[in-house]
Amino acid sequence: MTIRPILIHPDPRLKKVCDPITGVPVEIGKLAEDMLETMYDAPGIGLAAPQIGVTQRLLVMDCVKDPELAQRPMALINPVITWSSEDRSTYEEGCLSIPEQYAEVERPAVVRVQWTALDGTRQEEEFSGLWATCVQHEIDHLDGKLFIDYLKPLKRQMITRKMEKLKRERARA
Ligand code: K1U
Ligand code: ZN
Numbered sequence: 001m002t003i004r005p006i007l008i009h010p011d012p013r014l015k016k017v018c019d020p021i022t023g024v025p026v027e028i029g030k031l032a033e034d035m036l037e038t039m040y041d042a043p044g045i046g047l048a049a050p051q052i053g054v055t056q057r058l059l060v061m062d063c064v065k066d067p068e069l070a071q072r073p074m075a076l077i078n079p080v081i082t083w084s085s086e087d088r089s090t091y092e093e094g095c096l097s098i099p100e101q102y103a104e105v106e107r108p109a110v111v112r113v114q115w116t117a118l119d120g121t122r123q124e125e126e127f128s129g130l131w132a133t134c135v136q137h138e139i140d141h142l143d144g145k146l147f148i149d150y151l152k153p154l155k156r157q158m159i160t161r162k163m164e165k166l167k168r169e170r171a172r173a
Contacts (some may be wrong), residue, residue: 001036002034003034006038006042006096007052008098009098009146009160010160010163014050017142017143019057021056024116024119028056032058032075035049036073038052039096042096045062046061046062047059047060048139050144051097058077060074061138063129063130063134075118076117076123077115078115079113080114081112081113082124084108084111084112085108089132089133090104091105092104093137095148098147103151105133105137106150108136110127110128111127112125112126112127113126148160
């Protein structure tokens with residue numbers, strides 16, 4: 001397993017609508033393993049393939065934050081939201097592609113998601129709480145959308161400028 005570098009916003013690969021995955025090629029299993037290792041190392045609770053420069057519809061997540069509890073790593077291929085609750089919930093979101101920036105985002109509180117698992121089986125599950133927030137944030141990544149796209153233009157611009165500065169500094173180091 002390999003820890004892959006995470007792209008920082010702004011990057012054209014983070015704005016792209018990702019391509020569906022046909023079948024479950026062996027490389028996708030390896031990619032999912034790398035993504036989980038990269039996510040745990042960051043640390044984060046989710047990661048979408050475009051964040052490591054792969055514009056395909058694959059995401060991983062594990063929202064079990066308590067180290068006393070068993071991990072629950074999940075890999076979702078071609079995830080689709082099939083139902084969203086009218087009920088909304090607000091969470092202060094972060095993003096590994098926008099380090100150290102947080103903002104409140106309102107989303108449906110509960111969602112039902114269909115996807116293909118790494119063994120090729122079709123899955124469907126209802127997510128609530130942090131899992132619901134995370135799966136929606138990650139599916140947004142697959143559609144080229146970032147959590148800052150929900151913010152007012154001025155706030156979004158301010159964060160983007162900070163990220164441009166961070167990238168310049170990292171390039172110099
Ligand atoms: O997609 C990403 O950039 C990962 C992101 C997922 C996410 C966080 C919060 C709300 C929705 C989606 C992160 O994992 S940011 C880091 C983070 O939330 C975290 C880090 C360590 C422990 C617990 C949480
Ligand atoms: Zn993110």
